[in-house]
Amino acid sequence: MILKGEIAMAGKTGNILALYAVLYRCTDEDHPLTMREIQDKMVDMGYNCSEDTILRHMRLLREWDVKVEGSMGRNAKYYLGNRLLKKEELKLIVDAINASNFIGREIAAEMVQKLKELLSENQRDYLDRNVLGMVNNKTENQKILDNVDKIQEACDKKVPISFTYMKWNKDLELVPKSDKAEIVNPWSLIWTDDRYYLYAIKNKCGKLVERHYRVDKMTDIKLLKDQTREGMVKVREICPNTYVSRRMGMFTGDERKITVAASEEMVGPIIDQFGKNIKVCANPDKTDKSNELLIEFYAVPSIILLGWLIGLGDVEVIGPKEVKEDMIDLLKKTSAKYDRQG
Structure with a gap:
């Protein structure tokens, strides 16, 4: 049996919630409502309250840390002053x-x-409103949020996953990169270059190696709950603060100390990419202002890094020797392609 007091309390609660709904949905600092307007909107919702009742409810809302703002006087107006986010x-x-x-x-x-x-x-x-150039290359994978959720679950449960990794073909279609499913040990999700990547450890012929995968190119993700995740020792070696910046294009590999000769104008772009943990000193072998400094930084010497250094302009790779040789080889191959074209 419902008592009269319970009915009255239910009605009072309904009135307060209706008042809050009106303030939340219809008001803000630039759009306050008069008492009459609030009453009319509450009537539209099926609640009829006097001015005194609404004022009492406003006081209760304020006691519950709801910031109901209002002006003074006969033509007072009211609005909700605090929201979860501005x-x-x-x-x-x-x-x-x-x-x-x-x-x-x-x-x-x-x-x-x-x-x-x-x-x-x-x-x-x-x-x-849209910011220019934002949505030209959105992912085709509409299950991206499910992918993120499954990967995070696997990380929390410390289990490997299997999935199909996709690639683009000449017909501009996403197709499986291999007829075999990838099996990896997921350790973290990485956000870089406006994309999500999975950082994982893969057992390749008995050797644990780092791997990165675009989350939007992963399908059919399955948690291998009967297995145990590997790679703790490998993961402990990474430095979260520098990991992404030193792997341009998310290439895996060992970090090397790279030394380049460049002008002072190149210090800024290198700091923007690798942070301030670089070393800059005078170049004892400088021949002109374009190579007056030696700049040292740590990075994975990938093809993306070499292309980026070429794009900077007057930058010369000094060491290590293998990286310098890779740069020379890249420049020769690129030049040869254009020479063949006449």
């Missing part, structure tokens, strides 16, 4: 979602729509 903060999140390559268009649109619910109806259009 519209400027939400705009940054929305821009990041729209800019992210790994979040597909449909998923991004759905996420943005949910974020809009955190603002008043009057502010939601603020999140609709």
